[in-house]
Amino acid sequence: MTAAIIVALPTDAAVDYGGGVTDCASCVVRNRAICASLDADELALLGKLGRNHRVKAGHTLLWEGDDAPVVANVLEGVLKLVVAAADGREQIVGVVFPSDFIGRPFGKESPYSVTAMTDAEVCIFNRKSFDDFASAHPDLQHKLLRRTLDELDRARHWMMLLGRKSAEEKVASFLLEMSERLSGQGCGAGTQSGFELPFGRQQIADILGLTIETTSRQLTRMRAEGLLDLPSRREIVIHDRAAMEAIAG
Amino acid sequence: MTAAIIVALPTDAAVDYGGGVTDCASCVVRNRAICASLDADELALLGKLGRNHRVKAGHTLLWEGDDAPVVANVLEGVLKLVVAAADGREQIVGVVFPSDFIGRPFGKESPYSVTAMTDAEVCIFNRKSFDDFASAHPDLQHKLLRRTLDELDRARHWMMLLGRKSAEEKVASFLLEMSERLSGQGCGAGTQSGFELPFGRQQIADILGLTIETTSRQLTRMRAEGLLDLPSRREIVIHDRAAMEAIAG
DNA sequence: CGATGTGTTGACATGAATCAAAGAAAGTGG
């Protein structure tokens, strides 16, 4: 199955936490990330602590259980938060997009792994420095609190899906949520009926707590029923949104 | 005086948000709840905003989807956070104990219902007043942030359980977590091997994303295998903790 | 072109849900 994950260990040399110096003023997520709470002076200060850093698709930024030395803002790309069992089973517990925050402030170790699903760019901070900075800047902390509360709501909502929904309902819910979150990305207005997923079947399965086969079958069936189209491996076009919502429950 | 803060909630007339005036200085959770971040003066201020309130077992304090007019600290008892589907399926997405915080600060509506599983006592705040107070008190907000981050970690960990674990693993994980959280309660040191659950089989099932029958069968089987004892409906005695941990995965 | 990773499809096995009924406990009222 997913042997790769078990093999790779903290030795992964691809992760050094250096990277380019940050210029916050011109940052693409300046107004959407938690940094939006800061004025020019504060931003300059924080900028000194941050380092831009590229992560290739498939590479892991933070390892579950490791001391988590960094937190970061996502500038570009999509990353997944993964909890794994000893035997290799994986559950994706979160997916983060540009302007989202990653890492565990005020905590010793990372409760999950963070892995890039696409090539990504993140703005990294040493955790300790960030913690100190945050403690001194209530507005930043307020933003972080709001974000964390939103994430918690999302996680709990997802718990309902994982614990109580059928495979069909899971897939429908997933497609609807993704169409929303992905369209939030490209500045285009409203929800799009067609979109490109940043992940493959196995990863959808890991998000939904299903196997890749069940996931594939559900998608095929939905296509057969005219609910959607699958123009290519990662593209989805939802035809009948209302029906999809009815199924999602 | 006890100005009813808000009223009118669906069906359940037992909920009015009046209740006794709060005396924070002598509060049982003074040093464990988020209030621990406040000094005497601040506490007095917050105390004016709070009202003690009793909730009978089975009664609901907050309804999913409703405007959430209040937040609260738990003083005594155990409450559940529930997300329900239209057809009645329920998933318990959180269980809160004394000194825990409930409600959704800085948010419009409650993303889940909050229902007492035992007779409970809570210290209630009008949400708006609390939001304002919190915004003016960074230390309080910091505590709240830490708590929320912890809750998020716990929720994500639970997602792994819901999405990927077998019924047997779920029950074992549940028993271990409960034995820890419940012993955290009574000031007794360390984890206890025997404890009394504050909920029945159906509720365990709703926490684990199982049916009541499967839950019951797993417990019976574990007893048959000598892993545990079930002295009464709600009592659990874990005999072989190591084996239980091995099963939990 | 073979080689490799990824997705689809089929046949089959199985864990958990469902349906049904019987037992235990816990209330209730006499």
Next chain:
DNA sequence: CCACTTTCTTTGATTCATGTCAACACATCG
């Protein structure tokens, strides 16, 4: 304290959704 009801739990028989195993199809890429 005893019948009686109600609620909760256990147990059994059966079904069904999803997992598992296996083969194949389809891209993509040296």
